[in-house]
Structure formats: structure tokens, C-alpha cells
Amino acid sequence: MLIKGRVWKFGDNIDTDIIIPAKYLAMTDPKSLGEHCMEPIAPSFHEKVMAGDIIVSGSNFGCGSSREHAPIAISALGIPLVIAKSFARIFYRNAFNKGLALLEADIIDNIDEGEEIGIDLSSGVIRWRDMEVTAKPIPPFMVELINKGGLINYLKKQLEE
Amino acid sequence: MGMTITEKILASHAGKEFVEPGEIIDAQIDLALANDITAPLSLEEFEKVGAKDVFDPEKVVLVMDHFTPNKDILSAENCKKIREFAAEHKITHFYEGGNCGIEHALLPEQGLVVAGDLVIGADSHTCTYGAMGAFATGVGSTDLTYGMIKGHIWFKVPESIRFHCYGKWSKWVTGKDLILHIIGMIGVDGALYAAMEFDGEAISALSMDSRFTIANMAIEAGGKNGIFRVDEKTMLYMKTHSKKPYRVFESDPDARYRQVFEIDASKIELNVACPSLPSNVKNVRELGDVDIDQVIIGSCTNGRISDLEAAAQVLEGNKVSGHTRCIIIPATPKIYRQAMREGYFDIFLDAGCIISPPTCGPCLGGHMGVLAKGERAVATTNRNFIGRMGHPESEVYLAGPAVAAASAIKGRIAHPEEI
Numbered sequence: 001m002l003i004k005g006r007v008w009k010f011g012d013n014i015d016t017d018i019i020i021p022a023k024y025l026a027m028t029d030p031k032s033l034g035e036h037c038m039e040p041i042a043p044s045f046h047e048k049v050m051a052g053d054i055i056v057s058g059s060n061f062g063c064g065s066s067r068e069h070a071p072i073a074i075s076a077l078g079i080p081l082v083i084a085k086s087f088a089r090i091f092y093r094n095a096f097n098k099g100l101a102l103l104e105a106d107i108i109d110n111i112d113e114g115e116e117i118g119i120d121l122s123s124g125v126i127r128w129r130d131m132e133v134t135a136k137p138i139p140p141f142m143v144e145l146i147n148k149g150g151l152i153n154y155l156k157k158q159l160e161e
Numbered sequence: 162m163g164m165t166i167t168e169k170i171l172a173s174h175a176g177k178e179f180v181e182p183g184e185i186i187d188a189q190i191d192l193a194l195a196n197d198i199t200a201p202l203s204l205e206e207f208e209k210v211g212a213k214d215v216f217d218p219e220k221v222v223l224v225m226d227h228f229t230p231n232k233d234i235l236s237a238e239n240c241k242k243i244r245e246f247a248a249e250h251k252i253t254h255f256y257e258g259g260n261c262g263i264e265h266a267l268l269p270e271q272g273l274v275v276a277g278d279l280v281i282g283a284d285s286h287t288c289t290y291g292a293m294g295a296f297a298t299g300v301g302s303t304d305l306t307y308g309m310i311k312g313h314i315w316f317k318v319p320e321s322i323r324f325h326c327y328g329k330w331s332k333w334v335t336g337k338d339l340i341l342h343i344i345g346m347i348g349v350d351g352a353l354y355a356a357m358e359f360d361g362e363a364i365s366a367l368s369m370d371s372r373f374t375i376a377n378m379a380i381e382a383g384g385k386n387g388i389f390r391v392d393e394k395t396m397l398y399m400k401t402h403s404k405k406p407y408r409v410f411e412s413d414p415d416a417r418y419r420q421v422f423e424i425d426a427s428k429i430e431l432n433v434a435c436p437s438l439p440s441n442v443k444n445v446r447e448l449g450d451v452d453i454d455q456v457i458i459g460s461c462t463n464g465r466i467s468d469l470e471a472a473a474q475v476l477e478g479n480k481v482s483g484h485t486r487c488i489i490i491p492a493t494p495k496i497y498r499q500a501m502r503e504g505y506f507d508i509f510l511d512a513g514c515i516i517s518p519p520t521c522g523p524c525l526g527g528h529m530g531v532l533a534k535g536e537r538a539v540a541t542t543n544r545n546f547i548g549r550m551g552h553p554e555s556e557v558y559l560a561g562p563a564v565a566a567a568s569a570i571k572g573r574i575a576h577p578e579e580i
Binding site: 013015017018021022023025026027028039040041059060063064065066067068069072086088089090093094097098139141151152155156158159160 | 380
């Protein structure tokens with residue numbers, strides 16, 4: 001699957017309190033959560049970002065709490081993918097469970113905000129300007145889970161049988 | 162080849178003789194936990210998949226602790242939905258109102274977790290229960306839904322990092338200072354995906370409360386779980402609190418570790434994590450004049466009875482500074498009552514503190530002590546991220562209860578020996 005989008009850059013250790021502050025966690029509606037995504041450090045992010053845009057970040061993206069509101073808020077803005085040097089482990093599982101794609105690649109220092117970037121999700125190849133980087137492969141077990149339609153669809157099928 | 166305590170617990174729950182780091186296993190769970198923030202998303206998924214029942218109504222725990230007493234209409238409605246779900250599915254362990262405490266202090270106290278258990282919780286600080294020699298880790302609401310329905314879930318077996326601590330602790334120093342020291346040393350992703358195993362004579366010397374504090378903050382170093390050896394203190398704790406059968410697992414002498422750290426406890430001093438990462442750790446004496454508007458003593462990290470005791474020791478006969486608010490949050494109703502009986506409430510009230518009902522409240526900027534723009538707090542909580550306790554331009558310094566109490570009196574970050 002090929003995707004193309006504009007880049008929004010964030011740094012290292014983007015925690016879940018930045019992605020979606022806890023004061024909004026009584027809400028579960030994706031649209032409302034999206035309106036507060038990245039609010040503490042980029043209050044107008046939700047207005048400027050466009051569907052199809054991509055987040056590029058440093059290390060340990062999604063550290064902190066287990067709140068699934070975080071990948072939900074990002075997806076609600078139409079962001080299909082986050083590329084980061086590394087991800088916190090609970091966020092990593094949550095994102096896949098919620099259908100937000102993640103790729104591990106160290107590209108943040110070689111890319112500018114607003115640049116157009118192309119990604120082949122199946123091969124993990126990321127292209128921009130004349131650059132090409134291959135992301136760390138998604139663990140085979142996760143690929144299998146994605147191919148089954150994600151954890152919830154997999155569970156649903158089991159319950160129907 | 163030997164196994165670590167973490168590997169042994171995972172292997173036993175996956176019906177295997179042996180597991181190794183990196184292996185994907187499907188393991189039985191002994192307990193599945195969610196709270197008033199994470200359960201609503203979980204119940205949405207529960208409905209979506211068309212599930213009829215949870216795998217075992219006695220092994221699902223729902224604790225309405227984050228926004229209790231409910232901060233607004235939305236949080237009240239969330240609790241109402243969860244309450245109805247708990248009634249419909251005959252969930253034995255539903256905690257709300259007068260029996261509600263902060264989940265990670267409440268569950269061990271209620272005897273719901275014992276050594277050898279495998280616990281998942283839709284809350285990142287679920288790793289707290291590792292203090293009891295259990296494997297416990299935080300998951301999202303979707304994984305929790307799966308576990309809650311099926312009674313098992315997939316795990317990647319983590320590598321282990323060993324923290325071997327020797328030597329004698331200095332006065333006032335607690336588990337909080339050790340874990341802040343470790344996070345300062347290895348960073349907020351220093352234990353990413355790893356099990357953090359704590360042992361040695363200095364660890365045996367620590368109280369259960371200090372061990373809960375340490376295990377609680379394993380996630381702040383990116384850890385999957387924190388875990389301790391079961392010793393006579395763990396056994397006594399379980400005997401006092403639980404009737405559940407337990408299993409004692411121990412790391413083999415030839416178990417494999419990704420890294421081993423040797424830590425001299427006598428060199429650990431009172432530490433403070435400065436804004437805005439738990440790894441930004443400094444010795445309290447290194448900090449100059451840092452004025453403080455608010456102090457929070459509580460949370461799943463440091464809201465237990467020995468934390469309140471340490472705070473009372475420092476606050477006794479003193480007054481909270483005129484420009485500082487000091488909020489004390491006993492973590493559970495039982496701790497609340499015990500603190501009252503020990504006379505700590507009189508000390509706190511005489512000093513001018515506010516005593517809050519058990520709640521996560523201000524720790525995550527929810528309610529009951531939120532910070533204004535430019536305000537600064539010392540908190541015994543676990544995270545000092547940007548905007549964690551309120552306005553994005555407020556600041557949180559993390560510390561143990563003695564430093565927090567001393568800071569409340571001085572109105573600036575202070576060492577308890579200054580009092």
C-alpha cells in the first residue's frame with residue numbers, strides 16, 4: 001500500500017499527555033479527541049493538519065500512559081501513519097489495535113516540516129527528495145494480526161464461530 | 162539455560178517449560194483491570210465484538226479512581242455505564258464511592274494480587290504489582306477487552322535488566338529516590354520493552370511500600386514490568402491481605418540479562434525529577450531556590466501509609482508556607498482511616514494541609530488540585546510531562562514524601578533536614 005503526505009515533525013519522548021491531555025479523557029468520541037491532539041505543545045495542530053499528513057518523530061514516541069485515546073486522537077485527524085526512531089511499547093500495541101500504522105525509522109534529522117513524503121507500507125520503504133530509507137520491518141506476528149483484520153476483528157471471528 | 166523470574170511466570174502461564182526473550186506466547190491471565198478512563202473504550206469494543214460474558218467475573222476488576230468523585234457530567238456518565246456493565250456481568254470487584262481507592266494501592270491491599278500472578282491492566286502503572294513477585298503490565302483498552310473475554314492474551318517475552326542494590330540506605334531515602342536515580346541513569350526509554358528486576362541486600366531492607374513505588378515507576382523508564390524477589394516481607398504482606406494461593410518463582414543463577422547494574426544504596430540521596438521528564442533527576446541539595454505553589458502527597462506511587470507517615474514526621478509542629486497549598490491524598494479508604502487513627506490527620510490539619518478523598522485527581526491534571534499557568538508543584542506522583550498537572554506552562558517536580566513535605570513548609574524545594 002502506497003501513501004503520500006506532508007510531514008509534521010515532533011521531537012523525542014512525545015508522551016501521551018501531549019498527544020491527548022488527561023483532562024479530555026472522559027471523552028471517547030474520536031472527533032472531539034482529535035480537536036485536542038498535541039494541544040500542550042502545538043495548540044493549533046488540529047486546525048493546520050490535513051487528512052493524509054504524516055507525523056515524523058524522534059525516539060520513544062507515545063511514552064507514558066496506556067490511554068488508547070492517543071492513537072484514536074491521531075487517527076481522528078486523518079493521519080494514517082507515524083514514523084519515529086522508536087515507540088513506547090504500550091502505544092505500539094494500541095496503535096496497531098486501533099488501525100494507526102507505525103514505522104520505526106530514523107529520518108527526523110534529514111527531513112523538513114511540510115515536505116512531501118512517500119511510503120510503501122508493505123515494504124517499509126520511505127522516499128523523499130532523492131532520499132530513500134527502509135524502516136525496521138514490522139514484527140511478523142504483528143503482520144499476521146494485521147492480516148487477520150486486527151485484534152478486534154480476529155476476536156469477533158472467534159466469537160462468531 | 163536459566164530463566165529469570167519474569168520468564169518463569171510467563172512460561173508457567175503459557176503452559177511451557179521454557180521461554181526466551183523475543184518469543185511470542187499466548188498466556189493465561191489471573192486478573193484483568195480497567196478504570197473509569199480506560200473501561201469505557203474497552204466496553205465499546207466488548208459490545209462491538211458481540212461478546213456475551215467476561216471470562217471470569219471474579220477476575221475482572223473495575224476501579225473508578227481517576228476522576229472520582231466524578232469531576233463532570235461525562236465522567237459521571239462513564240461511571241454509570243461501567244456500573245451497569247459490572248451489574249449485568251456480575252463483576253465481583255467493582256470499586257466506586259466509599260470502597261474506592263487508587264487502583265494500584267487498592268488491589269494488593271484487597272488481596273487481589275499475589276506472587277506468581279499474571280496481571281494485565283488498562284493503566285500503565287499496572288506494573289506496580291511486580292513488587293509482590295507477580296508479572297504485571299499495562300495494556301490498552303483493546304488488549305484488555307481481548308483478555309477480559311478470552312482469559313488469555315499474547316505477549317512478547319521481554320529481555321530482563323537486573324538492578325542489584327547493596328549497602329545501607331541513608332536517612333529519609335526511600336524507594337522513590339532509588340527509582341528516580343535509576344531513571345536518571347538509564348533514561349525514559351532505558352528499559353524500553355524490558356523487565357526491570359530489582360534485588361540485593363538493599364532491596365531486602367526496603368519496605369513493601371517502597372517496593373511498590375519502585376515497581377510503579379518501571380514504566381517511566383519504558384519498562385514492560387518491574388519485579389522483585391519474594392521474601393519474608395512479601396510473605397507477611399500476602400498473609401495479612403490475601404487468602405489467594407500464591408506461587409513463588411525465582412531467577413536462576415544462570416539466568417540471562419540484557420544488562421546488570423550494580424547500585425550502592427549508600428550513595429543514593431534524596432532525588433527530585435525536574436520538569437518535564439522523569440529522567441531529569443537532580444539531588445535535592447543541587448537545586449537552588451525553586452519556589453513552590455502546590456505540593457501533592459499521594460498517588461499510586463506514594464500514597465501509602467508509610468508515605469503519609471514520612472510526611473507527618475516532617476510536618477509535625479510546622480506550618481505550610483503562606484504561598485503554598487499542600488494536598489494530602491491517602492490512596493485508599495483503609496490508608497485514610499489508618500492515617501486518621503495514627504493521628505496524622507491532626508498533624509496535617511494543624512499544618513494547614515488539605516486532606517483529599519482517595520483519587521488519582523491532580524496527578525494527571527484531572528481535578529482536585531489542577532495548576533494555573535506558571536504555577537509550580539512538588540508532587541510524589543510519577544510523571545512531570547508538559548502540562549501533566551494542568552496548564553501547559555505549569556511545572557511539576559517529582560520527589561518522595563519527605564522532600565514534598567519539607568518543600569510545603571519552606572515554600573520552595575527543600576531537604577527534610579532543613580526543617
